[in-house]
Amino acid sequence: GAGVSQSPSNKVTEKGKDVELRCDPISGHTALYWYRQSLGQGLEFLIYFQGNSAPDKSGLPSDRFSAERTGGSVSTLTIQRTQQEDSAVYLCASSPGGAELYEQYFGPGTRLTVT
Amino acid sequence: AQSVTQLDSHVSVSEGTPVLLRCNYSSSYSPSLFWYVQHPNKGLQLLLKYTSAATLVKGINGFEAEFKKSETSFHLTKPSAHMSDAAEYFCVVSDYQAGTALIFGKGTTLSVSS
Numbered sequence: 001g002a003g004v005s006q007s008p009s010n011k012v013t014e015k016g017k018d019v020e021l022r023c024d025p026i027s028g029h030t031a032l033y034w035y036r037q038s039l040g041q042g043l044e045f046l047i048y049f050q051g052n053s054a055p056d057k058s059g060l061p062s063d064r065f066s067a068e069r070t071g072g073s074v075s076t077l078t079i080q081r082t083q084q085e086d087s088a089v090y091l092c093a094s095s096p097g098g099a100e101l102y103e104q105y106f107g108p109g110t111r112l113t114v115t
Numbered sequence: 116a117q118s119v120t121q122l123d124s125h126v127s128v129s130e131g132t133p134v135l136l137r138c139n140y141s142s143s144y145s146p147s148l149f150w151y152v153q154h155p156n157k158g159l160q161l162l163l164k165y166t167s168a169a170t171l172v173k174g175i176n177g178f179e180a181e182f183k184k185s186e187t188s189f190h191l192t193k194p195s196a197h198m199s200d201a202a203e204y205f206c207v208v209s210d211y212q213a214g215t216a217l218i219f220g221k222g223t224t225l226s227v228s229s
Binding site: 003004033035042043044045048056059091093103104105106107108109 | 222
């Protein structure tokens, strides 16, 4: 069946521009997570959605980062006024919730390069 | 707070020999622990998970891991390495305080030579 999809797969942007990254979770998955994978930092948690609400935004690195989820499905991660240190692979994962809450399925990621 | 430490950044083995990737964890709760694998230019794939059932967990592709509470360890093993096992492996703990977000170790790169 269809897995988690992310778009674009690659994004190159100039410093100071805004970018939007999209995640389509597996159909029926209620939980959605954003992570960032960068050289030297490993994989870090950014934000978590249960349905459309984000009870935990503790991982967002600055107020330039925001995310929303609509209809309990698609999520968008927005980075405003991008900086070079934002360059990374941004990964989205979804989870069925309930007893399987802890099993997360990852998308292929969006590679963001800020020049 | 939860954390994981992968003791080796790089492990090299010969095809057909055993694989051991070491992981220690720190958790205030009874943890849920995972191993994920990432092949080059591919997404993260769940290898196996421990969620307080049997302490010896079997995963895909012949991998298994043993949860040892007294040693706070969750080492990943495989009896015989295959060339296709070459990848990056992440030991992961679930953070209950962050909506079960996953806390990743730094990763171990496994190289397999013929």
